[in-house]
Amino acid sequence: MYIPKKRSFGALLLAVTLTLGLAACGTNKEEAAKGTTGNVTKKEQPPASHTYTDALGRKVEIPSEPKRIVAHFYAPEMVSLNTGMVGTNFANARLVLEEEQLKGVEDIGGQGSAPSLEKVLALAPDLIIVPDFLDAAPLEGLSKIAPTVTMPYSGDVFSRITALGDIIGKQDEAAAWIKRYKDKSEQKRKELAPLVEKGQTASAFVVFQDKQLYIYGPQRLGPTMYDALGFKPPEALKRLFAEKENEDKMWLTISLEKLPELAGDHIFLVTQDANEASRKGVEELIQNSVWKSLPAVQNGQAYVVSNRWAFNDSVTLEWLLDEMPKVLKPQS
Known part of the structure; x- marks a missing residue:
């Protein structure tokens, strides 16, 4: 998500109020003129x-x-x-x-x-x-x-x-979108059944511009990993986001020492493409001995992906149903 810097809205608010006030005055004058000339129009x-x-x-x-x-x-x-x-x-x-x-x-x-x-x-x-x-x-x-x-x-x-x-x-359209997404999820899960063993876990991480390591909760990549493709979240991840103070969090910062217990059988590591500090942080992480010792890394099941993967919206969720299977399937 991109959120630029803030500024004061006092002057803008005054301008909007004056503009709307003038518009209302103009409308009232028009109505009064119609009344004096006898041109009565049916009120909409x-x-x-x-x-x-x-x-x-x-x-x-x-x-x-x-x-x-x-x-x-x-x-x-x-x-x-x-x-x-x-x-x-x-x-x-x-x-x-x-x-x-x-x-x-x-x-x-x-x-x-x-x-x-x-x-x-x-x-x-x-x-x-x-x-x-x-x-x-x-x-x-x-x-x-x-x-x-x-x-x-x-x-x-x-x-x-x-x-x-x-x-x-647009209640019907919303229900139709959810049904379409779930139908496609079921199709993708069947296609990947030979590659996703029952009980296999997955987790997603991101290195932001502060070069800190964060873990994603149930949102962001979660609907695709868990609901659509059938991976399970690691138990440590479930416990972490089940804590009362973390229930509404989309991500949490973690220490490198916590990485092994939070890493799944498959790992998705998101990098902020346009941010040099984030890219450098990812490079440093994947050279670290803790990262290299993870089973997912040693088994070739750790994937560095772009920040496009981590947006939290309907278009991205549909897009991920096609993109995530591509990295999971063996390259021919």
Whole structure:
């Protein structure tokens, strides 16, 4: 995930408020003019809406069938659900999506974890979806533009796409995506049955730019390793993420001494491709005697993969169903 630096939104919030106020005044004047000339028009019925309680416990009145959605950080799921997305954060979306998938969608840019209020306002959205880590100031500003709901950022993809289906009136599409994914998972598991022995374990690690070693929990590569292809998590990994303070964590830093008990029969080591410190950290790790002593390494079942593998979204999960089997199958 890419999150740039933060900045103050006070001035932007004031500008948005003034802009919306002027727009409202203009509308009121038009209505008054119509009333004085006797041109009475039939009042349009408001779109069907319902109240949604978001990730922060806020009750938000949202359209039941939104047509112009700004989705901040959730572009892959919007593509999977074939929605009317008009804006998203390209810095994150382009890590996963192709340009063709972003055709007709505008970049809402911005600095820090928030989008540009001006760019969002210009798109005239009828619904805005943001992650629950967004600061209060930009959340308030966005809420003045259109109904804005927060989504859990650390949740699993299946819960996320189901919730998004509920929010935007695409429940059938969400259910269809989950079924399609599970059907393909079953197909891949059958194909790999000769290569994945019953009870074999797998675990995934990453070296970030701080050159520290982290282990992934049930998310990220987990759905592909465990649910789709049938590997089991090592017992030490299950115990680690079952601890109360770790239940919601997507990854945890570990010492090199802990690596042997957390390493599975198969190991996936993620490197941050564009970060020199991460790449150097991976190079140092695989030259370490602890790494070289791991059974997975000695058996040729340790794989260094790109950070594309570790994104937590619907498009990546589908992509991994094809990519992970490629590294597991013997090369001809």
